[in-house]
Amino acid sequence: MIKEDKLKDTIKKISTLCSLLILNIFLSASAFSEQSIEKEYKNKVHAYNHAISTNAYDVAYEQAELLLSLDPSDTMSLLRLVYSSKMLNKYDVDVIDSFTKSVARATRQDKEVLAFIKAIQTSIQVNTSD
Amino acid sequence: MSNTSIAQCAFPFPHKCNGKWGVRFENQGTTSNKVYDQKVTVFAEDGTVIGVYRGSSTPNPYKPKDSTIKGTKAYPFVQKGTYPLTHGSHRGKPALVVNNNANVPTTELNPNFPEQGKNANYIHIHWGYSSSWKGSAGCPTIDPLQWESFLRAVPKGNGLVIIP
Numbered sequence: 001m002i003k004e005d006k007l008k009d010t011i012k013k014i015s016t017l018c019s020l021l022i023l024n025i026f027l028s029a030s031a032f033s034e035q036s037i038e039k040e041y042k043n044k045v046h047a048y049n050h051a052i053s054t055n056a057y058d059v060a061y062e063q064a065e066l067l068l069s070l071d072p073s074d075t076m077s078l079l080r081l082v083y084s085s086k087m088l089n090k091y092d093v094d095v096i097d098s099f100t101k102s103v104a105r106a107t108r109q110d111k112e113v114l115a116f117i118k119a120i121q122t123s124i125q126v127n128t129s130d
Numbered sequence: 131m132s133n134t135s136i137a138q139c140a141f142p143f144p145h146k147c148n149g150k151w152g153v154r155f156e157n158q159g160t161t162s163n164k165v166y167d168q169k170v171t172v173f174a175e176d177g178t179v180i181g182v183y184r185g186s187s188t189p190n191p192y193k194p195k196d197s198t199i200k201g202t203k204a205y206p207f208v209q210k211g212t213y214p215l216t217h218g219s220h221r222g223k224p225a226l227v228v229n230n231n232a233n234v235p236t237t238e239l240n241p242n243f244p245e246q247g248k249n250a251n252y253i254h255i256h257w258g259y260s261s262s263w264k265g266s267a268g269c270p271t272i273d274p275l276q277w278e279s280f281l282r283a284v285p286k287g288n289g290l291v292i293i294p
Contacts, residue, residue, distance in 0.1 A: 035197055071190065071195065072267040074193075074194075094222045103242075105242065106241060
């Protein structure tokens with residue numbers, strides 16, 4: 001009975017591993033297709049949101065950094081980075097300043113997001129000086 | 131001599147131009163790579179070639195969150211010319227800084243910073259995001275596979291970059 005359970009468990013593990021491998025191959029292949037970068041962007045936004053919803057702020061921070069590396073002008077992704085940074089109590093001034101310099105200030109929404117980012121940054125500075 | 135910080139230097143470079151080393155981006159299509167499609171040559175002060183690499187002097191072709199926003203509507207394109215170049219940092223890592231982070235002229239109104247007019251600042255030569263995507267909002271990039279060797283080849287001190 002115990003042997004049977006172990007066998008089932010092993011089969012389950014192999015099956016999960018195979019699924020992950022197939023998913024990985026599929027994602028790698030799609031990365032080379034036309035407009036795949038749009039999919040990559042959406043996948044990273046999804047991964048970021050999922051990480052936030054599960055309080056995995058370190059994962060969220062990494063995804064936000066990658067989103068900004070895909071598009072350094074993406075103001076919304078700077079907000080993603082600064083928010084996860086605040087939740088992690090990890091604030092790398094040089095890196096965040098560097099990203100801040102390249103995000104867009106073209107639309108009213110960009111400017112409103114930047115004002116919100118500034119408010120979060122101020123709250124981080126207030127907390128660290130306490 | 132004008133008061134501008136943009137170097138006045140004849141193209142092609144260097145040919146004993148100010149006795150400085152240089153990085154020259156050739157025209158698009160000078161490599162067989164689809165993304166990093168410009169030959170990038172690093173010259174010593176005396177004009178000898180230190181190394182040849184793959185890169186791109188133009189930004190991402192479109193915004194990844196909306197591929198209908200393309201070309202100069204998406205990002206600024208640095209105008210053809212010769213600009214001062216020094217070692218510095220990009221997101222906390224070593225990279226090359228164009229014109230001491232001050233404005234350089236762009237071909238059209240900067241779509242991300244319209245208040246700056248036809249200019250862009252904080253232009254750096256940095257590593258590309260991947261072999262298929264530059265990850266640039268206006269900066270020249272080098273194929274990430276060649277980034278480390280490219281940066282090692284660039285001499286210390288002040289040089290020039292040529293954008294075609």
